[in-house]
Amino acid sequence: MSTDSGPLSDEDSTMGDGVDLNGHANGIGNGSHLPMSDDEDMSLLQTVPPRRNLKRKKSNYAESSDEDDIPLASSPAKQPTSAAIPMPGAVAATTVPSSKASKSKRLGTKKEESDDDGYLKKPQKKKPRKKVKKEESSDDDIPIVAPKSSARKRKVKPESEAESSDEDKPIIKKTSARKTPAKKAKKEEDVEQPASKVNGKAKAREINDGEDEGKGKGKGKKKKKEEEQEEEVYRWWEADPNGDGSVKWQTLEHNGVIFPPPYESLPSHVKMKYNGKDVRLPPESEEVAGFYGALIESDHAKDTVFNKNFFNDWKEILKKHPPLDGTKITTFEKCDFRPMFDYFESEKAKKKALSASEKKELKKAKDDMELKYTTCLLDGRKEKVGNFRVEPPGLFRGRGEHPKKGSLKLRVRPEDITLNIGKDAPVPIPNMPGKWKSIQHDNTVTWLATWTENINQSHKYVFLAAGSSLKGQSDMMKFEKARELKNYVDRIRANYSGDLRSKVMAERQRATAMYFIDKLALRAGNEKGEDEADTVGCCSLRCEHVTLESPNFIIFDFLGKDSIRYYNRVAVDAQIFKNIRIFKENKEDDDSLFDRVTTASLNKHLNSEMKGLTAKVFRTYNASATFQRLLDESDLEGATLQEKLNAYNKANRLVAILCNHQRSVPKTHDQSMEKMRQKYKGLKYDRMKLRHGLFGMDSKYKKIDKYKEDESDIDDDWIVEYEEQMKSKEIEKAEKKFAKENEKLTEDDLKPQLDSVLEARIRHIEEEFKRLAKERGKTTVAVKGNKTPEKLMEGIDKLTERIKSFKLQMVDRDEGKEVALGTSKINYLDPRITASWCKIHDVPIEKLFSKTLQVKFPWAMEVDTEWKF
DNA sequence: TTGTTAACTTAGAACTTCCCTA
DNA sequence: TAGGGAAGTTCTAAGTTAACAA
Structure with missing residues (x-):
């Protein structure tokens, strides 16, 4: 395989599933089975002990939470302060207190981590530090290990001070000067308290001119609205580019966000059971129980971590809002949420059973209520807002082995939300009691509202919709940047191909990582914390994730974003194979493969190759370039x-x-494929019948190539079965039709038809199928009605088209499952x-x-x- | 210089609507 | 004309990246 041919084609690589790689056991030892190159017998490479993996202790969170209390309580800043907040229903119980600083968690972690000379406790405990071997190798093909200038957060082991003189310099030293945009200066001065600015709805209403049309007249209104919207499309891509892109807007008006409705208690007859007995829960704890109750039939409820986190958090709520009947809820297994589940299901069914007009009415009421939140005014133009609905409280559905899955996600209130809005714009009033946390006027960002979520302290934003000008511009720039890479990619590939043999370990690792990012479209792979699922990308790959298979295969097997498995057995250049072997030497399974590469250092290097180039750009470039090539081919x-x-x-x-x-794979895939196969055969049967009819008219048609060939995949047994099925269906249809006709006659006060009418019809069907049965095995049959050969041929041709097209659809569906x-x-x-x-x-x-x-x-x-x- | 965080994009799951078939 | 499955849409978790802070 050439090093400059772009992403691997599918001949080069395989993506499969469920392959168990035995290679892990001898992963490191693999080297000894490989053909020795001339460097092999030289002294061992002196690696600085590589980074260790924090993740190995992934179950810690869930395990410790028993004693540590639940996550909710683990950070004092996160303690609910429900009593102080007057809110309807159970809102208070599921509400995050507004006081917490978003940083509290991180700071806490940091402190803990730095307790021990800046080293993480867990990895240290887990593994004794490796003996550092002397750097004495001067092998031509083994890179020198240039020391890292400082210990990385995750698992770089301390390197001796002596090593700190850095020979690990990148080829091109990049200027690190990054201009701070207008942003920062603005931010601070602009934050102000909302109350003073609230000047009422009247002004805010100006934003949603559509809202008041509600009383207008039905259809015409809708059409007019659509037209209006079409007219309003701002052709930003034809406008002059504005500045350097750091200022995103001049004026911004919006109506804030919409909060979910307050919790409504369940009807009094719906109660969960504890130890077989009904429990009377106050709304606060009932709401949380309901979150779980709704999930009992899902996979989440089968997950021990999910259950444990839920129960811990729920117990905290129960402490403050205990059962009204004094029940002590202490054991998860004694809880029976089934009555709640059944109730939710019945409510769903009721909703489903509503008539179309009732559903429409409900939808309209909802749409009307939300209308004013759906758009904003950006530089005076109406633009769609994306996620204007605040996320409702619930149980955190982390993917894969997320240690916090099942934890209680608290209700967000106005006090949690910062709005970003134009200086002169009216401040909207929240649709629930409370005041916004703060208001800012930062026109260097695109978000309208933000809050910090209580489980991972991650930031949530309300942005404009995907079709908005801001998102469109950024999308177009993304693809233009990727296209720009076309002009650089040859040189970049040549450079990294050269660096694959670099004497400097960091360079060689970086080049190898670039090779993977380029050829396999791997993600950059940032470091992850202990309180997240153990997933990796290119830079964070560990030795256990790559297995060598002689002569030149690498097997990748790891969990990537969203804990989706990446499995790929791929043929690589000899030098890559050799490098991976070297990188794995003297390391253990959970050591970092690229212990001298970080996403930051990699991207810094990429930026020196092309302005604005990052690992992500490669993925976009390779996806689009591959797509264009395949279509052209x-x-x-x-x-x-x-x-x-x-x-x-x-x-x-x-x-x-x-x-x-x-x-x-869709659960019904096999079933639907089988249906398609039957339908496919049915089409072929129909065509066969037409052909035989044509031959019956004149045997000369048998000589025409496109008609003479028999349907290869329908045999006699199948035909018998098929005709039987058809007969039953026809009869059933006739019966239904008959019943319906009679119903109509009765309605119209007419006499219903006698049963003999139906009997005659059924007899007719049976005779028809008897005729078909007689025709079996014959290739010339009589045609009913006044069909001409031309008509039959036309019908056959049409069917041939349908069959071809249907076959393609089948292949498409199966391959894409x-x-x-x-x-x-x-x-x-x-x-x-x-x-x-x-x-x-x-x-x-x-x-x-x-x-x-x-x-x-x-x-x-x-x-x-x-x-x- | 390096770790942290804000701001944004990318991702599969979950939910809703549409459309075809029986 | 319902109902079942596919397609489309929404939701929100989980990434990446560069500015910021220490």
Whole structure:
């Protein structure tokens, strides 16, 4: 494989599932089985002890939480202060106190970590520090280990002071001067308290001119609205670029966010049970019990960590809001949430059973209530807001082995939320009691509201919708940056290919990491904390994640973003193979493979190769470039629409595989494939019947190539079975029709038909199928009605088309059962590739882009057929 | 210089709507 | 014309990155 050919093709790599890699056991020892190169017999590479993996102790959180109390209580700043907050229903119990500083958690962690000379306790405990061997190797092909200048947070072991003179310099030293935009200066001065500024709804209402139209007249109104919206599309991509991009807006008006409704207690007859007995819960603890009750049939409820975290948090709530009947809830296993679950299910069923008009009414009421939050005024233009609904309280559904999954996510109140709004804009009034935490006027950011979530202290933002000008601009810039890489990529590849043999360990590791990012589209792979799921990306790969297989295969097996497994057995260049062997030497499974590379250092280097280049840009570039190449390669001369769509989806699928975008196989996949197979055969049966009819008219047609060939995959047994099924269905249909006709007659006060009518119809069907049975095995049959050979031939040709197209659909569905196409389409494939391709091949864009995607990518729709990524 | 954090993008799961079939 | 499955949409978790702070 060449080093400059872009992402690996599927011949080079395989993505499979469930392959158990025995290689782990001898992963490190593997080296000894490999052909020795001339460097092998030299003295061992002197590596500074590599970083260790913090994650290995992943269960700590859940285990310790028993004694430490639940996460809720682990940080004093997070203690609920429900009593002080007057709120309806159980709101208080699930509410995060406004006082906490978002940093509290991190600071706490930091302190704990630095207790011990700056080293993390756990890894230290887990493994004795490695003996540092002397650097004496001068092997031509083994990189010198240039010491890191400081210990990394995660697992770089302390390096001796002597090592600190750094020979590990990047080829190009980048200036680190980063300009601070106007941002910071603004921020502080702009924060102010909301109350003073609240000048009422009247002004705020100006924002949503659509709102008051509510009383207008039905249909015409809707159409008019749509037209209006269309008119309003701001063609930002045709406007002059404004400045350096750091200022995002001049004026901004919006109505804030919409809070979920307060908790409503369950009807008095719905009670959870404890130890078999009903428990009377106050609303505060009932609400939290309900969060769990709704999930008892889901996989979450089968998860011990989830259950443990939920129960710990719930017990905290119960301490403050104990059962009204004095029940002491201490054992999770004695809790029975089934009555709650059943109630929720019945409510769902009731909702489902509403008539269409009732549903419509409810939806309209909701839409009307939300309308004013759905848009904002950005520089005087109306733009859609994205997630204007505040996340409701619930149980945290962390993915994979997240140690905090199941924890209680508290209700967010106005006091938690900072709004970002134009200086002269009216401050909106929250739709629940309370005052905003603060108001700021920072026009260098795009968010309208933010708050800090209580479980991981992560920041939540309200942004504009995907179709807004701000998001569109940023999207277009992303793809333009990726396209720019085209002009640099050859040089970059040449550079890293050279560095694969660098004498400096850091450079060699970096080059190897770049190779993976470039060829395999791996993510950068930041460090992760102990209180997160153990997932990795390129820079954070550990030795256990890569296995060498002679002569030149590397097997990757790790959990990536969202704990999705990345499994790939891939052929690599000899030098890569050798490097990985060297990087793994003297390390243990849970040591970092690239112990001298961080995402920051890697990106710094990338930026020196091309301004603005990061690991992420490579992923976008490779996805789009691959997609363009695959589309260009497919020969669609004379292809049908379905064939074109299939070619497109195939290219899309290959990119999705490259990016490892997976989905779980739909539960009904096998069943639906079987149905499709039956339908496919049915179509072939129909065509066979037409052919035989044609031959019955004139045997000369038997000589025409396209008609003479028999349907290969339908045999006699199948035909018997199929005809039987058809007969039953026909009879059933006739019975239903008969019943319906009679019903109608009765309604109209007419006499219903006699049963003999139905009997006659059934007899007719049976005779028809008897005739078919007689025809079995014959290739010439009589045709009913006044069909001409031309009509029959036309019918056969149409069926042939349908069969072909249907077959393609089947293949498409089966091949795509584990691959999520949407993620790459939404995020990685330059939409202009699709727009241009559609024009070239005369494919309507709506066949490939849903309405949402068309709204997201208006800027891409006008490219011409010459445009290439 | 390095760790932390704010701000943003990317991601699969969960939910809703649409459309086809029986 | 319901109901079942696929497609589309929403939700929010989980990444990346660069500015900021120590």
